[in-house]
Amino acid sequence: EGLVRHFGSAGGLFKPARAPVRAVDGVSFAVMRGETLALVGESGSGKSTTARLVLRLIDSSAGRIRFDGQDITDLSQRALRPLRQRMQMVFQDPFASLDPRLKVRQTLEEPLIVHGMGNAAERRARVDELLGLVGLSQHHADRYTHEFSGGQRQRVGIARALMLHPDLVVCDEPVSALDVSIQAQVVNLLKDLQARLRLTYLFIAHDLAVVKHMADRVAVMYLGQLVEIAPKHSLFANPRHPYTRMLLDAIPRPQPGEPSRHQAQAAGEVASPASAPAGCRFHPRCPFAIDRCRVEEPVLEPTEAGHMAACHRKNELAPWEAAAPAAAS
Ligand code: SF4
Numbered sequence: 001e002g003l004v005r006h007f008g009s010a011g012g013l014f015k016p017a018r019a020p021v022r023a024v025d026g027v028s029f030a031v032m033r034g035e036t037l038a039l040v041g042e043s044g045s046g047k048s049t050t051a052r053l054v055l056r057l058i059d060s061s062a063g064r065i066r067f068d069g070q071d072i073t074d075l076s077q078r079a080l081r082p083l084r085q086r087m088q089m090v091f092q093d094p095f096a097s098l099d100p101r102l103k104v105r106q107t108l109e110e111p112l113i114v115h116g117m118g119n120a121a122e123r124r125a126r127v128d129e130l131l132g133l134v135g136l137s138q139h140h141a142d143r144y145t146h147e148f149s150g151g152q153r154q155r156v157g158i159a160r161a162l163m164l165h166p167d168l169v170v171c172d173e174p175v176s177a178l179d180v181s182i183q184a185q186v187v188n189l190l191k192d193l194q195a196r197l198r199l200t201y202l203f204i205a206h207d208l209a210v211v212k213h214m215a216d217r218v219a220v221m222y223l224g225q226l227v228e229i230a231p232k233h234s235l236f237a238n239p240r241h242p243y244t245r246m247l248l249d250a251i252p253r254p255q256p257g258e259p260s261r262h263q264a265q266a267a268g269e270v271a272s273p274a275s276a277p278a279g280c281r282f283h284p285r286c287p288f289a290i291d292r293c294r295v296e297e298p299v300l301e302p303t304e305a306g307h308m309a310a311c312h313r314k315n316e317l318a319p320w321e322a323a324a325p326a327a328a329s
């Protein structure tokens with residue numbers, strides 16, 4: 001609720017103080033038990049920082065974080081420890097997040113050992129159970145992750161995140177580093193695990209294509225702020241923010257050939273949080289910008305049931321039409 005995270009220096013003897021960068025600037029949302037909330041935006045939008053704030057991996061400059069009814073904003077790391085088991089993360093880069101010196105069994109056992117759970121036989125059984133759940137088998141346990149493909153490594157990363165029976169799993173672009181052919185397999189695995197284990201996902205992605213098959217609701221971030229949040233079907237059918245429309249245009253079409261509308265539209269430079277424009281932060285790139293947009297910051301307001309957008313013109317935009325597939329010729 002109202003999460004803010006500043007980065008930047010207060011200056012020093014030979015260094016002028018710089019205005020702090022508001023990497024996350026007043027972000028509020030709730031993730032409901034058992035759902036997948038997707039957090040989508042370009043790199044630099046603050047989505048990974050938001051995820052780390054939620055998990056208390058970094059501290060917020062302002063705002064509150066509640067987990068299962070408990071305010072965890074000011075808990076010490078020690079007091080957080082029992083809750084850590086219930087909040088886990090799957091990282092973007094399975095190559096970087098797994099220790100290459102460890103065999104898979106050691107990699108998976110480690111969280112159990114750290115949290116003092118089970119004896120050797122119980123840990124062994126739990127590792128075997130998780131390997132099965134993520135579609136690997138026991139003979140993978142005695143190998144090193146560098147012997148594995150990207151998709152297999154991400155399966156190990158997912159198994160590791162699930163070792164401690166978490167409730168909430170934050171998936172930070174879990175398929176972005178994988179071949180397109182493997183992405184769907186991992187997305188399907190995550191969906192399957194969610195149903196079986198009744199998991200709650202905060203699922204971060206930089207485009208809307210992946211979350212179309214994954215999310216129940218979608219939150220779109222731009223330069224540290226939420227600009228739209230809606231149930232998936234409402235967002236895809238009736239996007240109210242011009243930036244969301246731009247992201248929808250960027251979804252690759254089934255038929256290659258014609259340049260997408262996105263390529264024409266996205267000519268505007270991606271702004272940096274260090275120099276966020278006044279008024280609506282999206283105005284330098286927005287095809288619908290009017291004078292008001294340059295001076296007055298829009299706030300998130302409801303448009304229809306469960307659907308909110310931060311745009312002065314959210315109710316004036318023409319009905320959305322998805323880009324038509326290129327005609328066969
Ligand atoms: Fe575009 Fe104005 Fe809406 Fe911002 S407030 S997205 S500039 S129309």
Ligand code: MG
Pocket residue numbers: 047048173
């Ligand atoms: Mg990121």
